Amino acid sequence: MRKLLLFFCIVVWLASCSTIDCPLLSTISVQYVIRDKAGKALTLTDSLTIISIQKSGEIVVLNRLSGKSEFSLPASYSHPEDVLFFRFKDKDTTVVDTVWMKKDDIPHFESVDCNASFFHEITDVQYTRHAIDSLILLNRSVTYDQKTIHFRLVPKSSD
């Protein structure tokens, strides 16, 4: 009986240990891929800068991306619509398109030990078509999953 009691005490002591189980990859971002009209990966030759408007003025959310065929952007925590200015720049010209991304923001919780975050459900996207041929919504749900592609960006062929 004494051995049994000792066994119980050890197991209860082990059970009293707690763990902090926060996700290692806690970035929540919207994933874009750049494709041509045929759907093939397209490497951006222009420089792409993406700007939004924040409390005190402009904010650069992507700075001078070039030579890439994919990128990710943050989404605002709790704003029904993110307005993004896509600035395509080559040697001579700069072309700006505006993208309006509407979304629902969902408070996400892991534990009281982990920082608060928001998941998002993209509900609509509108855009101007100066340099963008099309911006296709592939997946609406924005979570910790960095492998899910949300948008396929097809620039006009000259870009």
Next chain:
Amino acid sequence: MTRRPSISVSFRRVAISLLLLMSAASASAQWKFFTLQKDSIPLFRGFAVSFDLVGVAMMQLSDHGEYEGAFRVNIHDEWFPIVEIGYGKANHETDEVTKISYQTQAPYFRIGIDKNLLRDKHGPYRLYGGLRYAFTSYKVDMDCKDLVDPYWKWDTPYAVKDEPCNYHWLEVVLGVDAKIFGPLHLGWSLRYKRRIAHKDGIMGRTWYVPGFGLDDDNRVGGTFNVIIDI
């Protein structure tokens, strides 16, 4: 993101486990297990009520805990059908680091059966093995003060109010019970808990589940019971 198995997967796991358990023992062994020992002691041996002190201690020493009582039927000192009813509560006030506060309180219920595993069934000591099905339905209040969007710098309200959640789980119980004097017994139990179905609300996860405890990777719990035969 922490991926969780779906409800159907959980049910399938439980069903497969039970089938394996059943097929592992031969038919005759099963009958022996369920047969009562033949002696002159009557079949019905009374009732017992019990109260758990571990949950109460946790309630006093931490920000969560339970008040729990149980009602048990004694069949021939061998089988003990049991109902456990409790009230679990968590009040995590604003966390110093994450600024998150979390409140919930709700009753929970368990139903199951214990078997006295000792050879001497009618002695002053008992060693139990048992199984429980447990359920709770609860609401969560949660908020995070002064949350600022890291890019856009807007103040961001982050709050969930009265979010309905529920939780179903199984517990495998191993316990001891010793007669102290008269109708008074004291006993320990260890419990291995396994969730079988759950609804976590819009926030995707809950922190404390009444009766289950913290919803983390730790699946072992325990009770210290004061038991009175009636």
